[in-house]
Amino acid sequence: MSAVGFHPHNHDSCIQTGVSAAADTCAAQGLQLTDVRRRVLEILLEEHRALGAYDILETLRAEGLGSQPPVAYRALDFLTKHGFAHKIERLNKFIACSDIGGAHAPAFLICTGCDLVAEAHVDASEGRLSQAAEAVGFTINRAVLEAEGLCQACREAAT
Amino acid sequence: MSAVGFHPHNHDSCIQTGVSAAADTCAAQGLQLTDVRRRVLEILLEEHRALGAYDILETLRAEGLGSQPPVAYRALDFLTKHGFAHKIERLNKFIACSDIGGAHAPAFLICTGCDLVAEAHVDASEGRLSQAAEAVGFTINRAVLEAEGLCQACREAAT
């Protein structure tokens, strides 16, 4: 898994590589990475935390890029639909994908201490769950896998 | 796993055993299974589908048991807090626990065809995810595990 976010790292590169990977993917697939969409992706990439649609909208509004909820939701729909961002269902918030371009079934570790969210890649995915599903003839299209808890730093701080 | 809900079964017993198991647990732990709380549990047990808080509230209102949102949400908080019901984060809806009394980390199979939801018990839980979490020093307190897809009947009907 990638636990970027819980550890120090060159954060500028998160943003740059994220945006350029998204741009590449869009170019390859004939998708339009418009101003609003790119900016929303950047806003998400600036944090390893999940942001609410209205948090994002506030920034867009301040920058003159849109002022009504549908503007933010449309951009988020686009980004999540194409794997550039994910929705954290547990929080009703959104986060940039930490591996844009790589196909994956993401899982998330949400720290309730510092609100950081790490994206894990539980690949041959859903292990036990997919077995259980097969056993009853259920076909999985999409899985939500979100764990709440404490990251190492917060757990140590809590002692 | 238990895939009750996807298969024919004696549904009356779902309700009866559910309520009495909850009553037993409450008695054992000094919790109050009040009228509203019991009724909400019954309402949930009547379906193997997830219900929204406002759906439930509508029924309560019709029965004179409460008419404002907090009434429903408080009962649901109680039920989920003590393991008698679960929230399906993906749907913002609630469902009765299918194994009241049994300690468990639940997982759900949500059929997008017929809206039935089955509760699975992926016991030594979260398998890969918990391994990945340990690897980065993350301590899981609670996990959301929800898979959307088609149950056998709906998949066959779709062909």
Place this chain on the structure above:
DNA sequence: TGCTTCTTGTTATAGTATAACAACGCTCCT
């Protein structure tokens, strides 16, 4: 040009959830 498709702008509204405060009933304690 005319047509199609995708994107944006805007208004309005739907749907989900909680804060805050008053009041009631119960147990426990003196």
Place this chain on the structure above:
DNA sequence: AGGAGCGTTGTTATACTATAACAAGAAGCA
């Protein structure tokens, strides 16, 4: 009996999350 403490309910108001619906602009192409 009186009163404190606690958990539950009733109620009002409001916050937060999300989408429907329609008008209009921009880009590509027959």
